[in-house]
Amino acid sequence: KNEVEQSPQNLTAQEGEFITINCSYSVGISALHWLQQHPGGGIVSLFMLSSGKKKHGRLIATINIQEKHSSLHITASHPRDSAVYICALRQSYNTDKLIFGTGTRLQVFP
Amino acid sequence: DTGVSQNPRHKITKRGQNVTFRCDPISEHNRLYWYRQTLGQGPEFLTYFQNEAQLEKSRLLSDRFSAERPKGSFSTLEIQRTEQGDSAMYLCASSLELGWLSLDEQYFGPGTRLTVT
Numbered sequence: 001k002n003e004v005e006q007s008p009q010n011l012t013a014q015e016g017e018f019i020t021i022n023c024s025y026s027v028g029i030s031a032l033h034w035l036q037q038h039p040g041g042g043i044v045s046l047f048m049l050s051s052g053k054k055k056h057g058r059l060i061a062t063i064n065i066q067e068k069h070s071s072l073h074i075t076a077s078h079p080r081d082s083a084v085y086i087c088a089l090r091q092s093y094n095t096d097k098l099i100f101g102t103g104t105r106l107q108v109f110p
Numbered sequence: 111d112t113g114v115s116q117n118p119r120h121k122i123t124k125r126g127q128n129v130t131f132r133c134d135p136i137s138e139h140n141r142l143y144w145y146r147q148t149l150g151q152g153p154e155f156l157t158y159f160q161n162e163a164q165l166e167k168s169r170l171l172s173d174r175f176s177a178e179r180p181k182g183s184f185s186t187l188e189i190q191r192t193e194q195g196d197s198a199m200y201l202c203a204s205s206l207e208l209g210w211l212s213l214d215e216q217y218f219g220p221g222t223r224l225t226v227t
Contacts, residue, residue, distance in 0.1 A: 040220070043218035045217065086152050096143075096207065098143075
């Protein structure tokens with residue numbers, strides 16, 4: 001069983017829709033990252049969470065440590081949000097390496 | 111540009127050849143990470159350094175792979191006797207770790223895409 005699983009794997013939306021991407025994990029963590037990867041490979045860190053909720057612009061990330069679950073929400077989605085969104089874990093007892101999910105491919109159509 | 115840079119961005123090589131990639135982290139960052147990403151998958155950890163010390167290596171890092179960070183600044187990743195299965199995107203990231211005051215956001219470079227023919 002993978003230590004981190006994301007759903008859905010693929011997501012299409014119309015511009016303006018509210019989007020939710022989920023991440024579930026099975027190990028203890030010290031932090032969870034949400035990353036954005038555009039075609040061509042570049043990865044940008046969106047959020048780093050250890051508890052609660054963070055908001056940046058149209059993006060909101062939440063984490064429930066007890067349920068080992070995190071969600072990334074995009075409000076008023078836009079075609080430029082089209083990318084792969086990756087959840088990554090930093091394990092609490094391990095070193096600083098990240099364990100990555102396989103990503104959710106989002107396409108937002110105008 | 112003060113971000114993480116990687117060179118080359120693309121490398122095509124024939125099976126059996128050696129290749130070397132370079133990563134220049136953000137200048138004040140003391141930690142440097144290498145990851146590998148194959149098509150359709152999330153990145154996988156390969157190794158990381160704190161300053162010049164290589165602190166952890168994944169079992170994915172076979173004896174054909176070697177990484178160095180000789181002066182605690184830039185790092186190189188060398189793959190000897192490349193195989194077609196080595197074709198992937200090789201990503202570098204850096205972070206600033208201050209122990210108890212840990213700022214562990216990782217900043218990623220653009221990656222080096224390796225194609226082994």
